[in-house]
Amino acid sequence: MNETLEKLVAAIKTGKRKDAKSATATALENGTEPQLILDALTEGMNDVGVRFRANEIFVPEVLVAARAMQKSMDLLEPVLVASGIEPEFSVVIGTVQGDLHDIGKNLVGMMLKGANFKVIDLGTDVSADAFSAAIKEHNPNVIALSALLTTTMPSMEEIVDCINAMDTDVKVMVGGAPVTQEFADKIGAHGFSTDAASAVELAKKLCA
Amino acid sequence: MHTPTAMTSKERIRAAIDHQQPDKLPLDFGSSFITGIHCSVVEQLRNHYGLEKRPVKICEPYQMLGEVEDDLLDAIGADVKPIFPNRTIFGFPNENWKEWKTPWGQTVLVSEHFKTTQDNSGNTYIYPEGDTQAPPSGHMPQTGYFFDTIERLDPDFDEDDLKLEDNLEEFGLMSRSEEAYWTEQAAKVRGSNRAISTHLNGTGLGDIALVPAPFLKNPKGVRGVADWYMLTADEPEFLAELFDRQTEIALQNMEKLNKIAGDVIDVVVVCGTDFGTQASLFCGVPKVREIWLPRYKRINDWIHQNTNWRTFKHSCGAIEPLIETFIDSGFDTLNPVQCSATGMDPLGLKEKYGDRISFWGAGVNTQQTLPFGSPEDVRKEVLNRCETFAPGGGFIFNAIHNVQALTPVENYIAMIDAIKEYNGDK
Numbered sequence A: 001m002n003e004t005l006e007k008l009v010a011a012i013k014t015g016k017r018k019d020a021k022s023a024t025a026t027a028l029e030n031g032t033e034p035q036l037i038l039d040a041l042t043e044g045m046n047d048v049g050v051r052f053r054a055n056e057i058f059v060p061e062v063l064v065a066a067r068a069m070q071k072s073m074d075l076l077e078p079v080l081v082a083s084g085i086e087p088e089f090s091v092v093i094g095t096v097q098g099d100l101h102d103i104g105k106n107l108v109g110m111m112l113k114g115a116n117f118k119v120i121d122l123g124t125d126v127s128a129d130a131f132s133a134a135i136k137e138h139n140p141n142v143i144a145l146s147a148l149l150t151t152t153m154p155s156m157e158e159i160v161d162c163i164n165a166m167d168t169d170v171k172v173m174v175g176g177a178p179v180t181q182e183f184a185d186k187i188g189a190h191g192f193s194t195d196a197a198s199a200v201e202l203a204k205k206l207c208a
Numbered sequence B: 001m002h003t004p005t006a007m008t009s010k011e012r013i014r015a016a017i018d019h020q021q022p023d024k025l026p027l028d029f030g031s032s033f034i035t036g037i038h039c040s041v042v043e044q045l046r047n048h049y050g051l052e053k054r055p056v057k058i059c060e061p062y063q064m065l066g067e068v069e070d071d072l073l074d075a076i077g078a079d080v081k082p083i084f085p086n087r088t089i090f091g092f093p094n095e096n097w098k099e100w101k102t103p104w105g106q107t108v109l110v111s112e113h114f115k116t117t118q119d120n121s122g123n124t125y126i127y128p129e130g131d132t133q134a135p136p137s138g139h140m141p142q143t144g145y146f147f148d149t150i151e152r153l154d155p156d157f158d159e160d161d162l163k164l165e166d167n168l169e170e171f172g173l174m175s176r177s178e179e180a181y182w183t184e185q186a187a188k189v190r191g192s193n194r195a196i197s198t199h200l201n202g203t204g205l206g207d208i209a210l211v212p213a214p215f216l217k218n219p220k221g222v223r224g225v226a227d228w229y230m231l232t233a234d235e236p237e238f239l240a241e242l243f244d245r246q247t248e249i250a251l252q253n254m255e256k257l258n259k260i261a262g263d264v265i266d267v268v269v270v271c272g273t274d275f276g277t278q279a280s281l282f283c284g285v286p287k288v289r290e291i292w293l294p295r296y297k298r299i300n301d302w303i304h305q306n307t308n309w310r311t312f313k314h315s316c317g318a319i320e321p322l323i324e325t326f327i328d329s330g331f332d333t334l335n336p337v338q339c340s341a342t343g344m345d346p347l348g349l350k351e352k353y354g355d356r357i358s359f360w361g362a363g364v365n366t367q368q369t370l371p372f373g374s375p376e377d378v379r380k381e382v383l384n385r386c387e388t389f390a391p392g393g394g395f396i397f398n399a400i401h402n403v404q405a406l407t408p409v410e411n412y413i414a415m416i417d418a419i420k421e422y423n424g425d426k
Helices: A003-014 A017-029 A034-053 A059-082 A103-114 A128-138 A150-164 A181-187 A196-207 B009-017 B039-048 B070-076 B164-168 B176-189 B225-234 B236-261 B285-291 B293-306 B320-328 B346-353 B375-389 B409-423
Strands: A090-095 A118-121 A142-146 A171-175 B056-060 B080-083 B098-101 B107-110 B116-118 B124-126 B138-140 B195-199 B267-271 B310-314 B333-335 B358-362 B395-398
Touching: A003 A017, A003 A034, A003 A059, A017 A034, A017 A059, A034 A059, A034 A103, A034 A196, A059 A103, A059 B225, A090 A103, A090 A128, A103 A118, A103 A142, A103 A196, A103 B225, A128 A142, A128 A150, A142 A150, A142 A196, A150 A171, A150 A181, A171 A181, A171 A196, B009 B195, B009 B395, B039 B056, B039 B070, B039 B409, B080 B176, B164 B236, B176 B236, B225 B236, B236 B285, B236 B293, B267 B293, B285 B293, B285 B320, B293 B310, B293 B320, B320 B346, B346 B358, B346 B375, B358 B375, B375 B395, B375 B409
Parallel strands: A090 A118, A090 A142, A142 A171, B056 B107, B080 B195, B195 B267, B267 B310, B310 B333, B333 B358, B358 B395
Antiparallel strands: B098 B107, B116 B124, B124 B138
């Protein structure tokens, strides 16, 4: 890895958005392979995920790292598209109907992007019909459902029922404050994770 | 064991906070915006206890909390009564009540300034200061039971040029009309046998529910939740200075409040800033000690030196690593004591911290047991928590955060009956 990419990895790890942007610009100007720049971003975000799971860093540090990654992606994405480089796996993510909370959902989305998943974010208060339509349109590998409120857990169950009744091999993962492994098993979800970094590991497992 | 003679509710609460054995277990429901009951459950409770049939008043419109009036406080045996702030989170006073039909079909009473609109999908929007000309600051989905804030981002905001003044707009000195409000409220509860609790204004120091400023028509500065969290990583000096300025203003207001209503208040909710997720912290311990602890300490020290109030700190989540910091900050009570979160083992908390900070909450899990368990599950958990936390005082029973919508009323009753059973009243 050259010096510029090392700077990029360091900028992602420490959440320095301006450094991330300038290192990406320099790498592109120098004609660095876009895949290598993407690999540097993934390496930086992977390190963030590892330290987050180990309670060495917390949500704010993950957010600044994801923001730094986004500043880099703003420059890199058009080059990736032009080179025909696409993520191997895709995830449709959303907060379930009746629920407007999105901090956790957004964090999971950012971490998935950092692990080079294509993320289709349907936002909040998303109905079973909207998830079904997104499955038909995007044919994702994974659906990720989020809920913060106890009152919207039944909505999560309804959406899982609806997806499982479809002719699809998409995997469903769930998370959010009141959600537990026991609840995930009960409603027929394929996986549950307690935090954004573990959600990435789970998504990888579900895609394998 | 020596059982003290019968106490008033006020004496019971104060004894428990001060780690003395009260005559029986003290109980709170409805004294704050984090120890309350959703209005739908309040209505069912009023019906259950055969109280006068009338629409429930919405004392806190954001979470749609119902007022627990004196007759219901008596029925459940609650010991604390609130003085609510003069304005709601949406910036309007609760006055001149009118009927409003909720999306789930309940008729409730809301302030005349509670102004809403609906879009074609049935989403409800609420407006700051009741001004429908301003952009809405809260939103309830068609199938929802609560509002959530709408982040209205300042178009001129520049993250490279943060201005303290922008995030200080809502912090000001108590006005004449606020002084009159507090004078009137204090007169209403002076001489009450119940303990009196209130939320302090401006001591929240980064309470995430208040960051988007749903009470302001056009908030400036850092108003996005994620943007705010990033400040703790990126701009700790900015936050520290902002909290210093907020603390300066709050201390002046506390002095005024003490003159007006100091004699009637027993407990002040100082801060609702959540530091915990279900499994971890939002912010590392060193940073909390650097940014929050010195300002908390100034507030708590002033209160302890100048008043007879006890102070209350709320933080959800897995905050065991921060309890020592909260004790060093001078807090008297901790709420809601989320025992299901990582590291929040009831017995461990009582043994390690029980003689140095009081637990206000911890009674029953409102994410699992209370809404989804059986009445017997509720009874067992409540009795277990009472046996763990109550000996020697230092425990005020409350559910772990507000009782949520769709909680079966029989489970709530099972909780109250279990407390009575523990007290030997049943």
